[in-house]
Amino acid sequence: MKVNHLFPNKYKKIGWLVLIPSTIIGLITLILEYEPNFLDFNVPAIFIDEFFGEKQFLGIVNNNILNEIFGVLIIISSLLVAFSKEKSEDEYISKIRLESLVWAVYINYGILLFSFLFIFDLTFLWVMIFNMFTILIFFIIRFNWQISKIKKSASYEE
Amino acid sequence: MKNSIKVERAKKNITQADLAKLAKVSRQTINAMELGKYAPSTVLALRLAQIFEVEISQIFTLEDSDWS
Numbered sequence: 001m002k003v004n005h006l007f008p009n010k011y012k013k014i015g016w017l018v019l020i021p022s023t024i025i026g027l028i029t030l031i032l033e034y035e036p037n038f039l040d041f042n043v044p045a046i047f048i049d050e051f052f053g054e055k056q057f058l059g060i061v062n063n064n065i066l067n068e069i070f071g072v073l074i075i076i077s078s079l080l081v082a083f084s085k086e087k088s089e090d091e092y093i094s095k096i097r098l099e100s101l102v103w104a105v106y107i108n109y110g111i112l113l114f115s116f117l118f119i120f121d122l123t124f125l126w127v128m129i130f131n132m133f134t135i136l137i138f139f140i141i142r143f144n145w146q147i148s149k150i151k152k153s154a155s156y157e158e
Numbered sequence: 159m160k161n162s163i164k165v166e167r168a169k170k171n172i173t174q175a176d177l178a179k180l181a182k183v184s185r186q187t188i189n190a191m192e193l194g195k196y197a198p199s200t201v202l203a204l205r206l207a208q209i210f211e212v213e214i215s216q217i218f219t220l221e222d223s224d225w226s
Contacts, residue, residue: 088184091199147186154174154189 004094007084015080018073026070035064071132078136086147096146104139161218164192166210180209 028034043063048056086093111134115127167177174192178185183202190196198206207214 086184088178090183090187091202092187092190092196093184095196150186150190153193154186 004085004089005083006089007080009085009087009089011080012084015077015082015084018077019081022070022073022077026067026074029066029070035066039066039069040064074133075136078133078140082136082140082143092150093147096150097143100139100143100146103142104135107138108135159197159218159224160194160221161191163188163206163217166206166212166217167192170210177206177209181205 040062041064042060043065045059045061045063046057048054048059048061050061108131112127112131115124119127163177167174172180174188175185178188181188181202182205187196187198187202191198203214203218207217210217
């Protein structure tokens with residue numbers, strides 16, 4: 001009955017400490033198209049379809065892994081922020097958690113549907129890249145906003 | 159669903175924070191229940207009844223809107 005698949009509370013802080021800097025630095029390197037040479041590696045790939053090359057199943061490609069590093073850091077840290085227990089995680093908090101998750105999925109797919117219909121080609125690829133993170137980001141914003149709202153409301157009453 | 163948590167709390171002369179600790183929930187949950195914003199689970203309702211030493215139906219009562 002007590003199974004909720006959440007991380008312990010302390011991971012929330014660790015999550016924030018990684019999420020904020022890696023989001024900022026990740027965005028900056030993306031905008032500046034910064035790809036340092038020492039991060040160029042030959043990495044295994046499941047499917048290869050280069051612009052002027054052969055299509056190939058399973059192979060090795062040369063890739064700058066900086067974006068992979070930031071992608072992994074942002075996804076893992078936002079999972080920690082989103083799904084670590086509150087200090088007093090109880091049934092009411094769980095209800096807010098669920099409501100926020102439903103809301104985040106709706107908003108995320110609403111935006112995706114709109115972009116899918118009206119944004120094309122390479123620009124749509126950018127939409128998909130951001131979409132990797134947005135569902136968790138929307139959830140984190142909504143959930144924390146709701147929690148701070150009920151905390152405020154509870155501090156008036158006595 | 160209506161509840162008389164606030165009244166029972168006054169009888170016992172304990173704060174929301176005290177009750178939260180006794181019932182092992184957050185203070186926000188007690189607050190939300192008193193404001194009628196949250197209907198507790200059966201387990202929490204039973205815990206509250208035991209804390210206040212009353213029958214559960216003395217704390218929680220159905221309203222017509224609960225049937226619609």
